[in-house]
Amino acid sequence: xxxxxxxxxxxxxxLQEEPEYFQLYVEGERVVDIDIIIGYNHRGIEKLSExxxxxxxxxxxxxxxxxxxxxxxxxxxxAVENILGxxxxxxxxxALYIRTIIDELQxxxxxxxWLGLAGHFIGYNTIWMWAWKYREPVLDCFEMVxxxxxxxxxxxxxxxxxxxxxxxxxxxxxxxxxLSPAVDLFRGAIMDDPVIKMRLKGVGVLTRQQVIDWCxxxxxxxxxxxxxxxxxxxxYGVIERLDWNxxxxxxxxxxxxxxxxxxxxYESISIIRQSLNKIPKGAPIDAEVKDIPAGEGIGRVEAPxxxxxxxIKSDGxxxxxxxxxxxPSFMNVASDxxxxxxxxxxxxxxTLAAVDPCYCCTERVAVIRxxxxxxxxxxxxxxxxxQEKTLRLKxxxxxxxx
Amino acid sequence: MDIRRKAWxxxxxxxxxxxxxxxxxxxxxxxxxxxxxxxxxxxxxxxxSVRHAxxxxxxxxxxxKSIPRMKxxxxxxxxxxxxxxxxxxxxxxxxFRDSYNVGEPLDKILPVxxxxxxxxxxxxxxxxxxxxxxxxxxxxx
Numbered sequence: 001x002x003x004x005x006x007x008x009x010x011x012x013x014x015l016q017e018e019p020e021y022f023q024l025y026v027e028g029e030r031v032v033d034i035d036i037i038i039g040y041n042h043r044g045i046e047k048l049s050e051x052x053x054x055x056x057x058x059x060x061x062x063x064x065x066x067x068x069x070x071x072x073x074x075x076x077x078x079a080v081e082n083i084l085g086x087x088x089x090x091x092x093x094x095a096l097y098i099r100t101i102i103d104e105l106q107x108x109x110x111x112x113x114w115l116g117l118a119g120h121f122i123g124y125n126t127i128w129m130w131a132w133k134y135r136e137p138v139l140d141c142f143e144m145v146x147x148x149x150x151x152x153x154x155x156x157x158x159x160x161x162x163x164x165x166x167x168x169x170x171x172x173x174x175x176x177x178x179l180s181p182a183v184d185l186f187r188g189a190i191m192d193d194p195v196i197k198m199r200l201k202g203v204g205v206l207t208r209q210q211v212i213d214w215c216x217x218x219x220x221x222x223x224x225x226x227x228x229x230x231x232x233x234x235x236y237g238v239i240e241r242l243d244w245n246x247x248x249x250x251x252x253x254x255x256x257x258x259x260x261x262x263x264x265x266y267e268s269i270s271i272i273r274q275s276l277n278k279i280p281k282g283a284p285i286d287a288e289v290k291d292i293p294a295g296e297g298i299g300r301v302e303a304p305x306x307x308x309x310x311x312i313k314s315d316g317x318x319x320x321x322x323x324x325x326x327x328p329s330f331m332n333v334a335s336d337x338x339x340x341x342x343x344x345x346x347x348x349x350x351t352l353a354a355v356d357p358c359y360c361c362t363e364r365v366a367v368i369r370x371x372x373x374x375x376x377x378x379x380x381x382x383x384x385x386x387q388e389k390t391l392r393l394k395x396x397x398x399x400x401x402x
Numbered sequence: 403m404d405i406r407r408k409a410w411x412x413x414x415x416x417x418x419x420x421x422x423x424x425x426x427x428x429x430x431x432x433x434x435x436x437x438x439x440x441x442x443x444x445x446x447x448x449x450x451s452v453r454h455a456x457x458x459x460x461x462x463x464x465x466x467k468s469i470p471r472m473k474x475x476x477x478x479x480x481x482x483x484x485x486x487x488x489x490x491x492x493x494x495x496x497x498f499r500d501s502y503n504v505g506e507p508l509d510k511i512l513p514v515x516x517x518x519x520x521x522x523x524x525x526x527x528x529x530x531x532x533x534x535x536x537x538x539x540x541x542x543x
Contacts, residue, residue, distance in 0.1 A: 011468075011471060012419055012420075012452075012471065012475060014448075014449070014450035014451070017420055017425060017428040017429070017432070018420050018423075018425060018428070019420055019421065019422070019468060019471075039467050040421075040422065040465070040467050040468045040471070041422045041423075041462075041465070041468075042422070042465055042467070042503050043422055043463060043465060043498045043501050043503060043504060044498075044501040044502050044503045044504070045501075047501070047502060048497070048498065048500065048501050051500065059497070060497055063424045063426075063496075063497065063521070064424060065424055065425055066423075066424040066425035066426025066427075066428075066429060066522065067425055067426075067429070069424075069426070113429065116436075128436075129436055129437055132432075132433065132436035132437070133436060133437040133438065136438050149430070149522070149524060150426045150429070150430070150522055151426060151521055151522065358425065360422075360423070360424050360425050365467075365503060
Protein backbone atom coordinates (compact mmCIF):
# COMPACT_ATOMS: atom_id res chain seq x y z
CA UNK A 1 0.00 0.00 0.00
CA UNK A 2 1.41 3.34 -0.95
CA UNK A 3 1.26 6.45 1.14
CA UNK A 4 1.63 9.88 -0.40
CA UNK A 5 3.48 12.54 1.55
CA UNK A 6 3.78 16.18 0.56
CA UNK A 7 7.23 17.73 0.95
CA UNK A 8 7.04 21.52 0.78
CA UNK A 9 10.00 23.50 -0.54
CA UNK A 10 9.59 27.21 0.00
CA UNK A 11 8.33 29.87 -0.39
CA UNK A 12 11.35 31.16 1.53
CA UNK A 13 13.73 28.25 1.45
CA UNK A 14 17.46 28.59 2.07
CA LEU A 15 18.09 26.44 -0.99
CA GLN A 16 16.61 28.99 -3.33
CA GLU A 17 17.57 32.55 -3.94
CA GLU A 18 14.08 33.54 -4.94
CA PRO A 19 10.71 32.99 -3.34
CA GLU A 20 8.77 30.21 -5.00
CA TYR A 21 6.89 27.25 -3.66
CA PHE A 22 7.21 23.63 -4.74
CA GLN A 23 5.05 20.83 -3.44
CA LEU A 24 6.67 17.47 -3.98
CA TYR A 25 4.30 14.50 -3.66
CA VAL A 26 6.47 11.67 -2.43
CA GLU A 27 5.90 7.94 -2.09
CA GLY A 28 8.78 6.60 -0.05
CA GLU A 29 11.85 8.03 -1.74
CA ARG A 30 10.21 8.57 -5.11
CA VAL A 31 8.66 11.79 -6.35
CA VAL A 32 5.28 10.99 -7.93
CA ASP A 33 3.99 14.49 -8.64
CA ILE A 34 5.00 18.08 -8.29
CA ASP A 35 3.17 21.38 -7.99
CA ILE A 36 4.81 24.70 -8.70
CA ILE A 37 3.23 27.75 -7.10
CA ILE A 38 4.58 31.15 -8.10
CA GLY A 39 3.49 34.75 -7.70
CA TYR A 40 5.69 35.87 -4.80
CA ASN A 41 7.76 37.96 -7.17
CA HIS A 42 5.16 39.52 -9.42
CA ARG A 43 5.72 43.25 -9.88
CA GLY A 44 3.45 43.99 -12.84
CA ILE A 45 6.21 45.01 -15.24
CA GLU A 46 4.13 44.66 -18.42
CA LYS A 47 1.59 47.13 -17.05
CA LEU A 48 4.27 49.50 -15.68
CA SER A 49 5.88 49.51 -19.10
CA GLU A 50 2.76 51.10 -20.59
CA UNK A 51 3.26 54.12 -18.33
CA UNK A 52 6.87 54.73 -19.40
CA UNK A 53 8.00 56.23 -22.68
CA UNK A 54 10.02 54.27 -25.21
CA UNK A 55 13.37 55.51 -23.93
CA UNK A 56 12.60 54.61 -20.31
CA UNK A 57 11.39 51.06 -20.88
CA UNK A 58 14.89 49.50 -21.29
CA UNK A 59 15.71 50.54 -17.71
CA UNK A 60 12.53 48.87 -16.51
CA UNK A 61 12.87 45.62 -18.46
CA UNK A 62 16.47 45.06 -17.46
CA UNK A 63 15.19 44.86 -13.89
CA UNK A 64 12.93 41.92 -14.78
CA UNK A 65 15.87 39.66 -14.11
CA UNK A 66 19.26 40.56 -12.80
CA UNK A 67 21.11 37.72 -14.47
CA UNK A 68 19.85 38.25 -18.01
CA UNK A 69 19.81 42.02 -17.69
CA UNK A 70 21.03 42.52 -21.24
CA UNK A 71 18.73 39.99 -22.94
CA UNK A 72 15.48 41.67 -21.94
CA UNK A 73 16.43 45.21 -23.07
CA UNK A 74 17.94 43.73 -26.22
CA UNK A 75 14.73 41.88 -27.06
CA UNK A 76 12.76 45.05 -26.33
CA UNK A 77 14.86 47.29 -28.59
CA UNK A 78 14.67 44.62 -31.31
CA ALA A 79 10.87 44.72 -31.02
CA VAL A 80 10.78 48.51 -31.34
CA GLU A 81 13.27 48.44 -34.20
CA ASN A 82 11.08 45.85 -35.89
CA ILE A 83 8.39 48.56 -36.09
CA LEU A 84 10.98 50.94 -37.51
CA GLY A 85 12.14 48.51 -40.20
CA UNK A 86 14.60 46.12 -38.61
CA UNK A 87 17.78 46.27 -36.57
CA UNK A 88 20.16 45.90 -39.49
CA UNK A 89 18.70 48.84 -41.42
CA UNK A 90 18.89 51.54 -38.74
CA UNK A 91 21.51 50.63 -36.13
CA UNK A 92 25.11 51.73 -36.89
CA UNK A 93 27.72 49.06 -37.45
CA UNK A 94 29.78 49.74 -34.31
CA ALA A 95 26.68 49.61 -32.11
CA LEU A 96 25.83 46.15 -33.49
CA TYR A 97 29.26 44.89 -32.44
CA ILE A 98 28.94 46.44 -28.97
CA ARG A 99 25.52 44.83 -28.54
CA THR A 100 26.88 41.41 -29.45
CA ILE A 101 29.86 41.80 -27.10
CA ILE A 102 27.67 42.78 -24.13
CA ASP A 103 25.19 39.99 -24.84
CA GLU A 104 27.89 37.32 -24.94
CA LEU A 105 29.72 38.66 -21.88
CA GLN A 106 26.45 38.29 -20.03
CA UNK A 107 26.13 34.69 -21.21
CA UNK A 108 29.57 33.92 -19.77
CA UNK A 109 28.72 35.39 -16.39
CA UNK A 110 25.34 33.67 -16.27
CA UNK A 111 26.69 30.23 -17.18
CA UNK A 112 29.51 30.55 -14.63
CA UNK A 113 26.94 31.51 -12.01
CA TRP A 114 24.79 28.47 -12.79
CA LEU A 115 27.83 26.19 -12.79
CA GLY A 116 28.70 27.40 -9.31
CA LEU A 117 25.20 26.87 -7.97
CA ALA A 118 24.97 23.40 -9.53
CA GLY A 119 28.28 22.51 -7.93
CA HIS A 120 26.91 23.68 -4.59
CA PHE A 121 23.77 21.56 -4.98
CA ILE A 122 25.71 18.34 -5.53
CA GLY A 123 28.08 19.11 -2.66
CA TYR A 124 31.08 20.27 -4.68
CA ASN A 125 31.51 23.60 -2.95
CA THR A 126 34.96 23.96 -4.49
CA ILE A 127 33.34 24.29 -7.91
CA TRP A 128 31.01 26.91 -6.49
CA MET A 129 33.86 29.01 -5.14
CA TRP A 130 35.97 28.56 -8.28
CA ALA A 131 33.14 29.50 -10.61
CA TRP A 132 32.27 32.63 -8.68
CA LYS A 133 35.93 33.57 -8.38
CA TYR A 134 36.45 33.39 -12.15
CA ARG A 135 33.18 35.26 -12.67
CA GLU A 136 34.55 38.34 -10.91
CA PRO A 137 36.90 39.46 -13.74
CA VAL A 138 33.90 39.33 -16.12
CA LEU A 139 31.95 41.61 -13.79
CA ASP A 140 34.98 43.90 -13.53
CA CYS A 141 34.97 44.23 -17.31
CA PHE A 142 31.26 45.06 -17.18
CA GLU A 143 31.97 47.74 -14.61
CA MET A 144 34.74 49.16 -16.75
CA VAL A 145 32.65 49.25 -19.94
CA UNK A 146 29.15 50.04 -18.65
CA UNK A 147 29.67 51.50 -15.18
CA UNK A 148 27.82 48.82 -13.24
CA UNK A 149 28.44 45.19 -12.37
CA UNK A 150 24.86 44.22 -13.22
CA UNK A 151 22.05 46.19 -14.87
CA UNK A 152 24.18 47.60 -17.67
CA UNK A 153 21.80 50.18 -19.22
CA UNK A 154 23.62 49.79 -22.55
CA UNK A 155 20.70 49.35 -24.92
CA UNK A 156 18.58 52.06 -26.45
CA UNK A 157 16.36 52.16 -29.48
CA UNK A 158 18.63 52.81 -32.46
CA UNK A 159 21.98 52.04 -30.87
CA UNK A 160 23.80 51.78 -27.56
CA UNK A 161 24.25 54.31 -24.80
CA UNK A 162 28.00 53.98 -24.24
CA UNK A 163 30.95 53.27 -26.42
CA UNK A 164 33.67 50.72 -25.67
CA UNK A 165 36.81 52.83 -25.37
CA UNK A 166 39.85 51.86 -27.41
CA UNK A 167 41.96 51.43 -24.29
CA UNK A 168 39.36 49.01 -22.86
CA UNK A 169 39.68 46.53 -25.72
CA UNK A 170 43.10 45.12 -24.66
CA UNK A 171 41.78 44.71 -21.10
CA UNK A 172 38.79 42.75 -22.40
CA UNK A 173 41.07 40.57 -24.53
CA UNK A 174 43.35 39.91 -21.56
CA UNK A 175 40.36 38.91 -19.44
CA UNK A 176 39.24 36.44 -22.14
CA UNK A 177 42.77 35.01 -22.37
CA UNK A 178 42.79 34.43 -18.64
CA LEU A 179 39.27 32.99 -18.64
CA SER A 180 39.98 30.23 -21.19
CA PRO A 181 42.30 28.23 -18.89
CA ALA A 182 39.72 28.59 -16.12
CA VAL A 183 37.06 27.07 -18.37
CA ASP A 184 39.52 24.27 -19.19
CA LEU A 185 39.75 23.73 -15.46
CA PHE A 186 35.98 23.35 -15.17
CA ARG A 187 35.87 21.06 -18.17
CA GLY A 188 38.42 18.82 -16.51
CA ALA A 189 36.86 19.04 -13.08
CA ILE A 190 33.34 18.19 -14.24
CA MET A 191 33.61 16.13 -17.40
CA ASP A 192 36.41 13.82 -16.20
CA ASP A 193 35.27 13.36 -12.62
CA PRO A 194 33.87 9.82 -12.16
CA VAL A 195 31.80 10.78 -9.11
CA ILE A 196 30.09 13.69 -10.85
CA LYS A 197 29.41 11.40 -13.82
CA MET A 198 27.77 8.83 -11.57
CA ARG A 199 25.81 11.54 -9.78
CA LEU A 200 24.49 13.36 -12.84
CA LYS A 201 24.18 10.74 -15.60
CA GLY A 202 20.65 9.51 -16.11
CA VAL A 203 19.21 11.98 -13.58
CA GLY A 204 16.41 14.36 -14.50
CA VAL A 205 16.17 13.13 -18.06
CA LEU A 206 14.16 15.08 -20.63
CA THR A 207 13.76 13.12 -23.84
CA ARG A 208 13.70 14.81 -27.23
CA GLN A 209 9.95 14.26 -27.53
CA GLN A 210 9.28 15.66 -24.06
CA VAL A 211 11.31 18.74 -24.92
CA ILE A 212 9.18 19.33 -28.01
CA ASP A 213 5.92 18.61 -26.14
CA TRP A 214 6.72 20.99 -23.29
CA CYS A 215 8.19 23.76 -25.53
CA UNK A 216 11.48 23.74 -23.65
CA UNK A 217 14.06 26.22 -24.99
CA UNK A 218 17.71 27.11 -24.67
CA UNK A 219 20.54 24.97 -23.30
CA UNK A 220 17.98 22.67 -21.67
CA UNK A 221 16.55 21.79 -25.09
CA UNK A 222 19.96 21.59 -26.76
CA UNK A 223 21.09 19.05 -24.15
CA UNK A 224 18.31 16.75 -25.42
CA UNK A 225 19.36 17.04 -29.06
CA UNK A 226 16.79 19.64 -30.16
CA UNK A 227 18.64 21.95 -32.49
CA UNK A 228 17.27 25.40 -31.66
CA UNK A 229 19.24 28.58 -31.10
CA UNK A 230 17.77 32.00 -31.83
CA UNK A 231 21.23 33.34 -32.58
CA UNK A 232 21.35 31.07 -35.64
CA UNK A 233 17.64 30.73 -36.47
CA UNK A 234 16.76 34.44 -36.29
CA UNK A 235 20.12 36.24 -36.25
CA TYR A 236 20.56 39.60 -34.58
CA GLY A 237 23.59 41.82 -33.99
CA VAL A 238 26.62 40.71 -35.94
CA ILE A 239 26.35 37.10 -34.86
CA GLU A 240 25.81 35.65 -38.35
CA ARG A 241 29.06 37.18 -39.64
CA LEU A 242 31.07 35.35 -37.00
CA ASP A 243 32.27 31.79 -36.83
CA TRP A 244 30.73 29.75 -34.02
CA ASN A 245 28.83 26.51 -33.40
CA UNK A 246 25.59 25.48 -31.73
CA UNK A 247 26.45 22.97 -29.00
CA UNK A 248 24.29 19.85 -29.00
CA UNK A 249 24.15 16.83 -26.72
CA UNK A 250 21.87 13.81 -26.97
CA UNK A 251 20.92 12.23 -23.66
CA UNK A 252 19.08 15.12 -21.99
CA UNK A 253 20.20 14.37 -18.44
CA UNK A 254 21.76 16.89 -16.06
CA UNK A 255 25.27 15.90 -17.07
CA UNK A 256 24.50 16.86 -20.67
CA UNK A 257 22.99 20.16 -19.56
CA UNK A 258 26.18 20.93 -17.67
CA UNK A 259 28.36 19.96 -20.64
CA UNK A 260 26.32 22.14 -23.01
CA UNK A 261 26.78 25.14 -20.76
CA UNK A 262 30.52 24.59 -20.31
CA UNK A 263 31.09 24.21 -24.05
CA UNK A 264 28.95 27.29 -24.74
CA UNK A 265 31.40 29.27 -22.62
CA TYR A 266 34.09 28.53 -25.22
CA GLU A 267 31.80 29.64 -28.03
CA SER A 268 30.97 32.89 -26.24
CA ILE A 269 34.64 33.60 -25.61
CA SER A 270 35.35 32.99 -29.29
CA ILE A 271 32.44 35.24 -30.38
CA ILE A 272 33.67 38.13 -28.21
CA ARG A 273 37.26 37.71 -29.44
CA GLN A 274 36.16 37.85 -33.09
CA SER A 275 33.91 40.87 -32.43
CA LEU A 276 36.70 42.75 -30.67
CA ASN A 277 39.01 42.11 -33.65
CA LYS A 278 36.46 43.17 -36.25
CA ILE A 279 34.85 46.17 -34.53
CA PRO A 280 35.03 49.28 -36.80
CA LYS A 281 36.87 52.24 -35.30
CA GLY A 282 35.40 55.65 -34.51
CA ALA A 283 32.01 55.06 -36.08
CA PRO A 284 28.75 56.47 -34.60
CA ILE A 285 27.02 54.31 -32.01
CA ASP A 286 23.52 55.77 -32.08
CA ALA A 287 21.04 56.37 -34.90
CA GLU A 288 19.13 58.95 -32.83
CA VAL A 289 15.61 57.68 -33.43
CA LYS A 290 13.05 60.40 -32.75
CA ASP A 291 9.59 58.99 -33.41
CA ILE A 292 8.14 55.52 -33.19
CA PRO A 293 5.37 55.05 -35.77
CA ALA A 294 2.19 53.09 -35.09
CA GLY A 295 2.57 49.36 -35.53
CA GLU A 296 3.49 46.07 -33.91
CA GLY A 297 6.88 44.47 -33.55
CA ILE A 298 8.52 41.43 -32.01
CA GLY A 299 12.03 40.87 -30.78
CA ARG A 300 13.68 37.53 -30.02
CA VAL A 301 17.00 37.04 -28.28
CA GLU A 302 18.79 33.92 -27.15
CA ALA A 303 19.15 34.65 -23.44
CA PRO A 304 21.45 32.39 -21.38
CA UNK A 305 18.37 30.34 -20.51
CA UNK A 306 16.70 30.24 -23.93
CA UNK A 307 14.48 32.28 -26.14
CA UNK A 308 13.42 35.63 -24.71
CA UNK A 309 10.48 37.16 -26.56
CA UNK A 310 9.11 40.70 -26.45
CA UNK A 311 6.10 42.10 -28.27
CA ILE A 312 5.44 45.83 -28.58
CA LYS A 313 2.36 47.58 -29.92
CA SER A 314 2.64 51.28 -30.59
CA ASP A 315 -0.09 53.73 -31.61
CA GLY A 316 2.23 56.52 -32.67
CA UNK A 317 2.47 58.21 -29.27
CA UNK A 318 5.58 58.08 -27.12
CA UNK A 319 4.46 55.07 -25.08
CA UNK A 320 3.83 51.43 -25.93
CA UNK A 321 0.15 50.57 -25.59
CA UNK A 322 0.90 46.87 -25.10
CA UNK A 323 4.08 45.17 -24.02
CA UNK A 324 4.10 41.38 -23.79
CA UNK A 325 7.05 39.50 -22.40
CA UNK A 326 7.72 35.78 -22.51
CA UNK A 327 10.89 34.75 -20.80
CA PRO A 328 12.63 31.38 -21.27
CA SER A 329 12.12 30.11 -17.73
CA PHE A 330 8.36 30.21 -18.21
CA MET A 331 8.58 27.18 -20.47
CA ASN A 332 11.58 25.55 -18.82
CA VAL A 333 10.18 25.57 -15.28
CA ALA A 334 7.05 23.73 -16.41
CA SER A 335 9.19 20.84 -17.69
CA ASP A 336 10.05 19.99 -14.07
CA UNK A 337 6.72 18.21 -14.12
CA UNK A 338 8.24 15.48 -16.31
CA UNK A 339 11.91 15.62 -15.39
CA UNK A 340 11.58 15.59 -11.59
CA UNK A 341 8.71 13.08 -11.41
CA UNK A 342 10.00 9.52 -11.17
CA UNK A 343 13.31 10.49 -9.64
CA UNK A 344 14.25 10.29 -5.99
CA UNK A 345 13.75 13.18 -3.62
CA UNK A 346 17.51 13.64 -3.26
CA UNK A 347 17.71 14.36 -6.99
CA UNK A 348 14.68 16.65 -6.98
CA UNK A 349 16.43 19.85 -5.93
CA UNK A 350 19.14 19.33 -8.51
CA THR A 351 16.59 18.62 -11.23
CA LEU A 352 14.64 21.73 -10.34
CA ALA A 353 17.84 23.76 -10.56
CA ALA A 354 19.10 22.13 -13.76
CA VAL A 355 16.95 24.22 -16.10
CA ASP A 356 18.62 27.33 -14.62
CA PRO A 357 15.26 28.64 -13.44
CA CYS A 358 14.67 32.34 -13.01
CA TYR A 359 11.42 32.97 -11.23
CA CYS A 360 11.51 36.75 -11.37
CA CYS A 361 11.31 36.43 -15.17
CA THR A 362 8.54 33.90 -14.97
CA GLU A 363 6.21 35.53 -12.52
CA ARG A 364 2.55 35.60 -13.37
CA VAL A 365 -0.31 36.46 -11.10
CA ALA A 366 -3.66 34.74 -10.72
CA VAL A 367 -6.56 36.95 -9.72
CA ILE A 368 -9.53 35.34 -7.99
CA ARG A 369 -12.60 37.43 -8.70
CA UNK A 370 -15.80 37.04 -6.81
CA UNK A 371 -18.76 36.85 -9.16
CA UNK A 372 -22.36 35.82 -8.58
CA UNK A 373 -21.73 32.18 -9.45
CA UNK A 374 -18.49 31.79 -7.53
CA UNK A 375 -17.86 31.92 -3.83
CA UNK A 376 -14.44 32.55 -2.32
CA UNK A 377 -13.94 30.86 1.05
CA UNK A 378 -11.24 31.57 3.56
CA UNK A 379 -10.27 29.57 6.62
CA UNK A 380 -12.96 31.09 8.85
CA UNK A 381 -15.68 30.29 6.32
CA UNK A 382 -14.60 26.65 6.30
CA UNK A 383 -14.60 26.48 10.11
CA UNK A 384 -18.08 27.97 10.11
CA UNK A 385 -19.24 25.31 7.64
CA UNK A 386 -17.82 22.62 9.88
CA GLN A 387 -19.54 24.03 12.95
CA GLU A 388 -22.85 24.22 11.09
CA LYS A 389 -22.56 20.54 10.18
CA THR A 390 -22.03 19.62 13.84
CA LEU A 391 -25.12 21.67 14.67
CA ARG A 392 -27.15 19.75 12.07
CA LEU A 393 -25.95 16.40 13.45
CA LYS A 394 -26.90 17.54 16.94
CA UNK A 395 -30.39 18.26 15.66
CA UNK A 396 -30.58 14.77 14.17
CA UNK A 397 -29.42 13.16 17.41
CA UNK A 398 -31.24 15.22 20.00
CA UNK A 399 -34.09 16.47 17.89
CA UNK A 400 -34.81 20.09 17.07
CA UNK A 401 -34.80 22.26 20.22
CA UNK A 402 -38.19 23.63 21.19
CA MET B 403 29.54 46.97 26.71
CA ASP B 404 27.63 44.02 28.04
CA ILE B 405 28.67 40.51 27.12
CA ARG B 406 25.62 39.77 25.01
CA ARG B 407 26.13 42.73 22.76
CA LYS B 408 29.82 41.94 22.42
CA ALA B 409 29.06 38.36 21.43
CA TRP B 410 26.47 39.58 18.92
CA UNK B 411 28.96 41.78 17.08
CA UNK B 412 31.60 39.03 16.96
CA UNK B 413 29.69 36.72 14.65
CA UNK B 414 26.55 37.90 12.93
CA UNK B 415 24.43 35.17 11.42
CA UNK B 416 22.52 36.48 8.47
CA UNK B 417 19.29 35.15 6.99
CA UNK B 418 18.66 36.32 3.46
CA UNK B 419 15.06 36.94 2.37
CA UNK B 420 14.35 37.68 -1.26
CA UNK B 421 11.01 39.42 -1.64
CA UNK B 422 10.21 40.10 -5.25
CA UNK B 423 13.64 41.32 -6.20
CA UNK B 424 15.22 40.93 -9.62
CA UNK B 425 17.89 38.53 -8.33
CA UNK B 426 20.71 41.05 -8.58
CA UNK B 427 20.86 41.96 -4.90
CA UNK B 428 20.61 38.27 -4.02
CA UNK B 429 23.55 37.43 -6.24
CA UNK B 430 25.60 40.30 -4.86
CA UNK B 431 24.82 39.08 -1.33
CA UNK B 432 26.01 35.59 -2.26
CA UNK B 433 28.99 37.22 -3.93
CA UNK B 434 30.02 38.66 -0.55
CA UNK B 435 30.60 35.09 0.65
CA UNK B 436 32.73 33.96 -2.31
CA UNK B 437 36.53 34.21 -2.53
CA UNK B 438 37.04 37.83 -3.52
CA UNK B 439 35.09 39.39 -0.63
CA UNK B 440 34.74 36.44 1.77
CA UNK B 441 32.67 37.87 4.61
CA UNK B 442 33.01 34.59 6.53
CA UNK B 443 36.46 35.60 7.73
CA UNK B 444 34.68 38.13 10.00
CA UNK B 445 32.39 35.45 11.39
CA UNK B 446 29.46 36.60 9.28
CA UNK B 447 27.62 33.62 7.89
CA UNK B 448 24.57 32.92 5.75
CA UNK B 449 22.33 30.47 7.54
CA UNK B 450 19.38 28.33 6.56
CA SER B 451 16.88 29.02 9.31
CA VAL B 452 15.42 32.32 10.39
CA ARG B 453 15.24 31.08 13.97
CA HIS B 454 19.03 31.26 14.25
CA ALA B 455 19.31 34.66 12.62
CA UNK B 456 20.87 37.77 14.14
CA UNK B 457 20.10 39.88 11.10
CA UNK B 458 17.58 39.72 8.26
CA UNK B 459 18.92 40.86 4.90
CA UNK B 460 15.83 41.78 2.90
CA UNK B 461 15.84 42.55 -0.82
CA UNK B 462 13.14 43.54 -3.27
CA UNK B 463 9.89 45.44 -3.47
CA UNK B 464 7.38 43.33 -1.61
CA UNK B 465 4.13 42.46 -3.33
CA UNK B 466 0.73 41.73 -1.89
CA LYS B 467 1.35 38.00 -1.75
CA SER B 468 4.68 38.20 0.05
CA ILE B 469 3.91 40.88 2.68
CA PRO B 470 1.96 38.57 5.07
CA ARG B 471 4.64 35.89 4.68
CA MET B 472 7.38 38.41 5.38
CA LYS B 473 5.64 39.44 8.61
CA UNK B 474 5.47 35.77 9.62
CA UNK B 475 9.18 35.34 8.98
CA UNK B 476 10.01 38.35 11.15
CA UNK B 477 7.83 36.99 13.95
CA UNK B 478 9.75 33.70 13.85
CA UNK B 479 13.14 35.36 14.19
CA UNK B 480 14.72 35.33 17.64
CA UNK B 481 14.91 38.87 19.02
CA UNK B 482 16.96 41.03 19.04
CA UNK B 483 16.97 40.75 15.27
CA UNK B 484 18.30 43.52 13.07
CA UNK B 485 16.59 44.27 9.75
CA UNK B 486 18.76 45.39 6.84
CA UNK B 487 17.06 46.72 3.69
CA UNK B 488 19.42 45.79 0.86
CA UNK B 489 19.01 47.52 -2.48
CA UNK B 490 16.92 50.43 -3.67
CA UNK B 491 13.79 48.27 -4.07
CA UNK B 492 13.80 47.39 -0.38
CA UNK B 493 14.67 50.96 0.66
CA UNK B 494 12.13 52.86 -1.41
CA UNK B 495 10.46 50.43 -3.87
CA UNK B 496 12.43 51.90 -6.76
CA UNK B 497 10.56 52.04 -10.08
CA PHE B 498 7.96 49.54 -8.94
CA ARG B 499 6.27 52.03 -6.61
CA ASP B 500 3.35 52.58 -9.00
CA SER B 501 2.73 48.92 -9.72
CA TYR B 502 -0.70 47.45 -9.01
CA ASN B 503 0.74 44.48 -7.18
CA VAL B 504 3.35 46.13 -4.98
CA GLY B 505 2.19 46.91 -1.47
CA GLU B 506 3.58 49.06 1.32
CA PRO B 507 7.30 49.86 1.56
CA LEU B 508 9.40 47.72 3.85
CA ASP B 509 9.97 50.35 6.57
CA LYS B 510 6.22 50.75 7.08
CA ILE B 511 5.97 47.03 7.87
CA LEU B 512 9.14 46.16 9.77
CA PRO B 513 11.53 48.31 11.85
CA VAL B 514 14.44 48.78 9.45
CA UNK B 515 17.84 49.48 11.04
CA UNK B 516 20.14 49.83 8.06
CA UNK B 517 19.44 50.96 4.49
CA UNK B 518 21.86 49.94 1.74
CA UNK B 519 20.87 51.74 -1.48
CA UNK B 520 22.09 50.82 -4.94
CA UNK B 521 20.75 48.86 -7.89
CA UNK B 522 22.28 46.48 -7.08
CA UNK B 523 24.55 47.62 -4.22
CA UNK B 524 28.10 46.50 -4.86
CA UNK B 525 29.44 43.87 -2.45
CA UNK B 526 31.67 46.59 -1.02
CA UNK B 527 28.56 48.65 -0.23
CA UNK B 528 26.88 45.69 1.45
CA UNK B 529 30.01 45.09 3.56
CA UNK B 530 30.16 48.80 4.46
CA UNK B 531 26.52 48.62 5.53
CA UNK B 532 27.19 45.65 7.79
CA UNK B 533 30.23 47.42 9.29
CA UNK B 534 28.09 50.45 10.11
CA UNK B 535 25.54 48.13 11.67
CA UNK B 536 28.21 46.58 13.91
CA UNK B 537 29.37 50.08 14.92
CA UNK B 538 25.82 51.03 15.77
CA UNK B 539 25.32 47.99 17.97
CA UNK B 540 28.71 48.46 19.70
CA UNK B 541 27.76 51.99 20.63
CA UNK B 542 24.61 50.59 22.14
CA UNK B 543 21.92 52.15 20.03
